[in-house]
Amino acid sequence: MVNAVPSSPESPFLAACRGEEPGRTPVWFMRQAGRSLPEYKQARAGTSMLEACRTPELVCEITMQPVRRYGVDAAIFFSDIVVPLAAIGLDIEIVPGVGPVVAEPLRTEADLKRLRNLDPCDVGYVTEAVGLLRKELGDTPLIGFAGAPFTLASYLIEGGPSRDHAKTKALMKSRPEVWHGIASRLAAICGEFLRVQVEAGAQAVQLFDSWAGALSEADYRTYALPHSTAALAGVAESVPRIHFGVGTGHLLEAMAETGAEVSGVDFRIPLDEAAKRLPDKVLQGNLDPALVLADDAALTAETDRVVAAGRAAKAHVFNLGHGVLPDSDPGKLKLVVDRVHETTTR
Numbered sequence: 388m389v390n391a392v393p394s395s396p397e398s399p400f401l402a403a404c405r406g407e408e409p410g411r412t413p414v415w416f417m418r419q420a421g422r423s424l425p426e427y428k429q430a431r432a433g434t435s436m437l438e439a440c441r442t443p444e445l446v447c448e449i450t451m452q453p454v455r456r457y458g459v460d461a462a463i464f465f466s467d468i469v470v471p472l473a474a475i476g477l478d479i480e481i482v483p484g485v486g487p488v489v490a491e492p493l494r495t496e497a498d499l500k501r502l503r504n505l506d507p508c509d510v511g512y513v514t515e516a517v518g519l520l521r522k523e524l525g526d527t528p529l530i531g532f533a534g535a536p537f538t539l540a541s542y543l544i545e546g547g548p549s550r551d552h553a554k555t556k557a558l559m560k561s562r563p564e565v566w567h568g569i570a571s572r573l574a575a576i577c578g579e580f581l582r583v584q585v586e587a588g589a590q591a592v593q594l595f596d597s598w599a600g601a602l603s604e605a606d607y608r609t610y611a612l613p614h615s616t617a618a619l620a621g622v623a624e625s626v627p628r629i630h631f632g633v634g635t636g637h638l639l640e641a642m643a644e645t646g647a648e649v650s651g652v653d654f655r656i657p658l659d660e661a662a663k664r665l666p667d668k669v670l671q672g673n674l675d676p677a678l679v680l681a682d683d684a685a686l687t688a689e690t691d692r693v694v695a696a697g698r699a700a701k702a703h704v705f706n707l708g709h710g711v712l713p714d715s716d717p718g719k720l721k722l723v724v725d726r727v728h729e730t731t732t733r
């Protein structure tokens with residue numbers, strides 16, 4: 388008889404995502420790779436953000452940096468939400484300190500044809516980088532991700548980052564058929580981008596609808612929900628799906644209707660309150676990223692509070708309520724990881 392290969396130790400992150408009781412509360416951070424790490428700044432020196440995303444060895448190195456330094460329970464693939472848009476030929480740049488900037492914003496029906504489907508060959512560097520990472524990561528799971536249609540559309544329609552998303556909302560209301568055309572094409576692109584990552588070996592995905600909080604619940608349901616649902620459908624049944632937005636307390640139930648197994652909660656809503664509203668969902672969150680800049684006593688107390696509130700959920704994946712701020716001290720993030728692990732290991 389052939390000896391069975393010892394199964395790898397159960398990942399606390401994947402167990403929690405499935406709604407099972409993990410051996411400890413898993414923790415990872417949105418934007419855990421990036422400017423808060425000196426080794427990131429060194430690795431990125433002289434390479435533009437998009438160029439870095441297209442260089443598999445560099446993607447692998449940068450993705451691994453926070454895993455090595457913090458001992459987090461999951462890695463997030465180093466890329467950006469606009470990578471698939473640049474890959475289909477849109478002229479997009481990521482400007483340091485600003486964000487994605489689009490040379491010719493989308494505004495009219497004629498612009499629809501610029502949103503062609505994503506072919507896996509367009510992002511061969513993603514497939515290659517995920518393959519490298521699976522070997523490097525061992526038992527640590529890799530999270531793939533994409534931007535949701537509304538958040539991507541906002542960059543494409545506004546031409547860059549926007550506080551009020553005014554042009555996007557105006558287009559939505561005055562030309563709904565153009566809006567739905569743009570958003571459904573973006574859904575196909577981000578669904579394909581997620582599929583590429585999962586097929587290459589990502590064991591979970593996160594859909595970032597960072598700016599969905601700018602919509603009322605009624606508008607979210609009409610203009611965003613169907614497209615986010617379509618984007619996530621492509622990887623349903625294959626891996627756990629996390630869904631996240633900022634300032635989306637009024638949208639928790641509506642966003643949960645996309646079918647994602649895990650609901651990201653930003654820091655404005657306590658996890659125990661979110662758990663009451665979403666009893667069937669695994670919750671991810673929600674330490675205020677600003678607290679990482681507080682003193683150790685305040686940071687530890689707040690970490691403990693989030694862990695305690697998370698016990699009300701079906702299962703809890705500890706995270707920040709939004710991405711790591713660039714001024715964060717990596718030592719403080721390590722303190723958070725260690726505290727969560729020490730206080731929750733069964």
Ligand SMILES: Cc1c2[nH]c(c1CCC(=O)O)Cc1[nH]c(c(CCC(=O)O)c1C)Cc1[nH]c(c(CCC(=O)O)c1C)Cc1[nH]c(c(C)c1CCC(=O)O)C2
Pocket residue numbers: 416417418419420421422431436463464465466467468469481482483484485486487532595597710
């Ligand atoms: C809205 C959004 C974007 N990109 C992303 C979102 C959704 C998440 C969120 O709400 O923050 C998603 C993203 N962007 C990046 C990741 C990598 C994985 C991770 O560690 O989380 C992820 C998951 C790398 C990145 N994406 C970007 C950086 C900084 C680039 C640099 O180092 O110069 C990183 C590490 C650039 C980027 N790209 C974007 C912005 C707003 C910026 C910041 C611009 C700046 O302040 O310089 C668009």
